[in-house]
Amino acid sequence: MRMKFFAALGFTVAMGSALMVFATPPPAGSGSITGKVTYTGTPMKMKPIDMSKEPSCAKQHATPITTENVATGQGNTLEWVVVYISAGDEGTTTPSQGVRYDQKGCQYLPHVLTMLAGQQLQIYNDDQTSHNIHPLAKVNQEWNKSQPPGSPPIDTKWDKPEFIAVKCNIHPWMHGYFAVLKTSHVSVTGEDGTFDIKGLAPGKYTVTAWQEQYGTKTQDVTVGAGAATANFVFTATPY
Amino acid sequence: MTLKKFAVTFALGSIALLTAGARVSTAQSHVNSPDPLLGTPSVATETSQVNGLTGHAEEGKHQYRRFCIGCHGPDGNGQGMNAQWIDPQPRDFTEATFKCRSTPTGTLPTDEDLFNAITRGFVTTNMPSWRPLNPQQRADLVAFIKTWSPRWAKEKPGAVLNIPPETAVTIESILHGRELFQKLECWKCHGPEGHADGPSASTLTDSKGNPIKPFNFSTGERFMCGDSNRDLYRIFMTGLDGSPMPSFADVIQPNDAWDLVHFLRTLQVALPNNQELTLWQSYKAAHGKDLKPIGPDSAGGAQ
Structure with a gap:
């Protein structure tokens, strides 16, 4: 019985690897689009989060974490901006590998998850x-869905492209986004506001930058063999 | 052609035309024709199947115009003239998100779920019971409601939750249900005693961002999705979509769910003929001192 199970398992694994080898990779290119996302004006202040109602989470943060609606860095940079190819992208296949989203210290990690x-x-x-x-x-x-401690992970997927706000009703400060896209050519800005969309074939693309508070900005970029540059500037408002 | 002959022909023709016209307009009332009072539904027509009845959207439209439009609005989006005075807000049918379902969270409810909702009304809201309408009229309304969202044409309702026969009401069952209430942190919203005063209660909003209160068990009020133990079982297993109440179907085993039902009943201290409460009170009189209180300081639950 056990042998049979392992044999079946082995077969499944072998089939899986075979599929991975023979799946056609998207036509990748050597081109890329890099740039920086910044803001002008005064952005809203990110407030420290009081987790005293959830001591098990509060003690995981030496200093209180702040809200992340408008996360900024040195030199007016914007973090957590999703920059992606919104038109002109031909070579995207859905990867067999999934993406992982964590709830840790009563915080969503990462704050914005692309898939x-x-x-x-x-x-x-x-x-x-x-x-x-609660997406x-x-x-x-x-x-x-409720997920008590020690529960198995929730396995799911989204059928249509959408920026989906995620919240936890028990811990109302928890807030994040699923960025469900049609393309795998995407980059999320770090604290320094930079992004790097790799693997693009030469051609004309429309690039969109999405920030949860300020919406989207779009520009057309022509990519050659090397790195093309595109910078985005959002207008920040204090509320 | 003499004048007389013409007149006769004309009259006969007119009658023929009128008859044909009448036939056309009868036929039109059986398709979802544009209506001066209503916006354009996203699906041309829908039917419903409830208890052997077939509901027709084009018939339900007339009921909707008369009884539902004031709150749910001419566009089905819950923005009728009365909506501004109503809390919680009327359901927005264009989103096809419904609280009272027998189907998993994130799926469409069954026709019967909608039919039961119309029949029952929602005691905790402004939605009255529509029992005065006959079953056929209610089935027609279900069909019409489904024309407001394209989801009904594309998706099927989820699989109906399987509810096993109720287990015996015993003190062990209630005590285990109490452990679950602590462990699954129901008290964070509903409060340690079910008074709707948990630490997160005041922060809750529905999916449209409007403030919403958790259910207060202590008043003995009926649940919004029915008042039997089976209804209570279904409510926490499927969750109330569009509200903060999540689904526990993936985390509670079927028989454990009955234990939770039995414990939740003991919180309804104002409910008459409450057998779970009677049993619980006699237990508490003898062993109340040994019970760890529910809430953040209880060692029994996750901290």
């Missing part, structure tokens, strides 16, 4: 407290 429509998404609760994951989808179907 392809149809790509597997696994949501983990690493905390010692219950969370409820406020509008284009896709909204759902809301």
